[in-house]
Amino acid sequence: MVRKFFDIIANNAVPAVFILISAFAIPLSGFSASYLVQELLTRIGRNSFLILSLLIPIMAGMGLNFGMVLGAMAGQIGLLFICDWGIVGIPGMVLACLIGTPIAIILGIFCGHILNRAKGREMVTSYILGFFINGVYQMTVLYLMGWIIPITNPNLLLSRGYGVRNAVSLSGIRAVLDNLIPTVITNPEGAKQFLNVNGAGSFFLIQLPFFDGTIRIPLATFIIIALFCVFIVWFRKTKLGQDMRAIGQSQSVADSAGIPVNRTRIIAIVISTVLACYGQIIYLQNMGTLNTYNSHDQAGMFSIAALLIGGASVSKASITNVFVGVILFHLMFIVAPMAGKNLIGEAQIGEYFRVFVSYGIIAIALVLHAWKRNREREAARRSLRGGNGGKA
């Protein structure tokens, strides 16, 4: 009984701590409810897709896919091309996805092959692999683009004539997906104001009398995320999903049952990489600017931190974990700087806190994972001892 209770606490310790911190920080920050909700909705739309792309490798027992930055880089290359060609709006996004997909597939196959040679050490391998591919990406973008790879738009290129600028404006596709089906929730009063400002455009106006403030909902993005969730639920029910679960629990058993272990693991990584590519494109259309040399770096680390905060572990993660995680993680992001400022008069403290938190949480999750696995192994051994074995 006590052990069971302890297990529940241990399994949900991370989300519980974050809820507790938020409970203190939200009143301290002094933000209004509608501001918080608006910010959260934007960030859920921005980040969920990236985090969801982590689920499938976890299912296949490959741990947290730090290699998702490979997909993010593929997506950014797609975006650079559409910026150069000046293709805007939804067609631009679709084209960026189309360009990114083959690159992500190739990188995913490459990553999968390498991870198959580093079984049991997938996480650290994919992490380092991320650095390696980052080097290749930087060489491509900094030297080859505009020299060998034709980039003609002078706004993209560095003044020396080749290499891409550090910051690229994605004004052509900024928020096109978020605003594809513009939706606003407000109260009748706010509705009047809103219409005065924006004119009677093609808005879905949802009026809630009790609602205080005005928030916009990135409905199209949410629909895509919902479709993705449906995909994952369906995927779990397929033979391929079942095989991945089997491999995730015991590679040797799966192998002896005739499941093609290595191939299946590569498929898992390819799916994850391609989805991360799309995730990064969705993320950047919301941001509106591409930080050519840094955007992808943060994508991996923050997505993984968010997933872990949602209560996932290295070996087990669900869709619920994704959304709990993205809400708690970003709630922290939003309120921590303001709370820090109001508390100590120092906004920096919040910034420190969130960097500290995202790295710290990954470290804790890895330690917890090792600790749990040892405990399970210990329990398995205990059951082997007969007679008086248990008590000593």
Add this chain to the structure above:
Amino acid sequence: MSANNNAPLLQLEHIGKEYYGNRVLSDISFSIEAGEILGLVGENGAGKSTLLNILFGMPVIASTGGYEGNLYLDGKPVHFTSPNQALSAGLGMVHQEFSLIPGFTATENILLNREVLNGSLMSYVFSDRVSTLDRDAMRHRAEAAINTLGVHISPDMTVSEMPVGYKQFIEIAREIDRKNTRLLFLDEPTAVLTEQEAEILLIALKKLSKQGIAIVFISHRLSEVKELCSRILVLRDGTLVTDVPAKTLTTREMASLVVGRESSKKEEAVEVEIPEQPVEEENINETLGTTTLSKKKKKKKPALKVEHLWVDMPGETVRDVSFEVQKGEIFGIGGLSGHGKLGIPNGIMGLYPAGGKVKLFGKKLTLNKPRAALSRKMAFVSEDRRGVGLLLDEPLDWNITFTAMQTQGRFLFGIPYIFQMRNELAMAKETKKFIESLSIKCTGPSQKAGELSGGNQQKVCLAKAFVLRPDILLICEPTRGIDIGAKALVLDTLKEYNRENGTTIIITSSELEELRSVCDRVAIVDDGEIVGILPASRPAEEFGMLMMGEKMRVALEYTE
């Protein structure tokens, strides 16, 4: 299938196999009819697993040069080159260790990689792997397979929550579910079961054989083999020594066939050297007022007393072991591999998590700390010579003096705890002494241990233990992987060391004959427990009976 109705289901003709010039199987011929239950018994290394590897087309066979002889299935010659071929031809295998996925339900495990799929458009575009699973149909099939066995297990139960016995049934159900399985191999299926579970299993197997499935039952529990099987095959040293109906053999005869030593050897073994009894201990007892007891019955303080020891050594779990070893005795621990005999010395030395009570000359020994054991003048020669026993990349003198240096502070000069250096001269001198006395073949004390042959490495391990001047010497598998000449030398060295120094020696070995030739008494371990301790002079088949799981506890007091 029906092409040749009177041909046996499976026939083996003159099957033989060599690994790198080392013959492990020769001229095995037998056949199995449909619905027949065959018992296959033999010691470790008798060739059982090689035979299975050949039958199942394991890649290891082809990569080491294939095998001799022919296999016939339904009268047609077959030659499997991969396990999948054997499986699709109707051979099924239930392994000794479970190959189940713990987090999956019974259904998911039984139908692993044979899931029932819903047809979908996607599967035409991509492959079958994107079709969803038909859970209901899967459940029905799993239920049907479980019911054939005559047990009641919910198909929705997760394997990790099942008692061990259930897991075995799930494994068998998995093989039965394969529609074409006609011949089922079970490798030690009852090893992990309780007696009742084993009984249910035997009943289930009989039921299967009535349905026409032939079964090859591999077990070391002779009474089960006798009860279940219609025919018994005994393998020994790679040859088939018996193929007779089960009724014609008693378990005792079976045991002696398995161990296979002629009774003529018994006589020479009777002449066991009896170590001198330490006199001072008698005096202790007299002062305690036990003089009234007859001299023969009096209690002596044993050199090593082990009570309810358990050791958590992977693959060699010790469950509950108690025994005493007298001073100056050579005590043997034997038994089949995987039953925990290696766990006992490893646990006493603190190399694996252990519990229970161990007393050394009447004083309690701290477990789980190798240092504690070493500082009580115990020395250990590991079965893992290259891993635990030696520093392969270091010279011989380092290897031999290393433990003494670390635990006893010898071969050092300088000020203890502050500044100490190796005394290379003393090290070399000591090493030279051992190179001579054990005739270790090497270029000198500075040769690297990794460059020596197996036998010489083993001698270095012994020297390393002797340098400690131990009161008790624990040795695991002293002759594993070394040639015959070196074997005799190693064993003679041990005997001599025991005679000269009165050191208590505990030898753990898989080779019963070796134990019987060196030891005073031999304990046989089965399933993590000692099933009997016999004087080495007893006939080999008595040891064989113990090893084969005949639960007869013959705890003979050596002092009587």
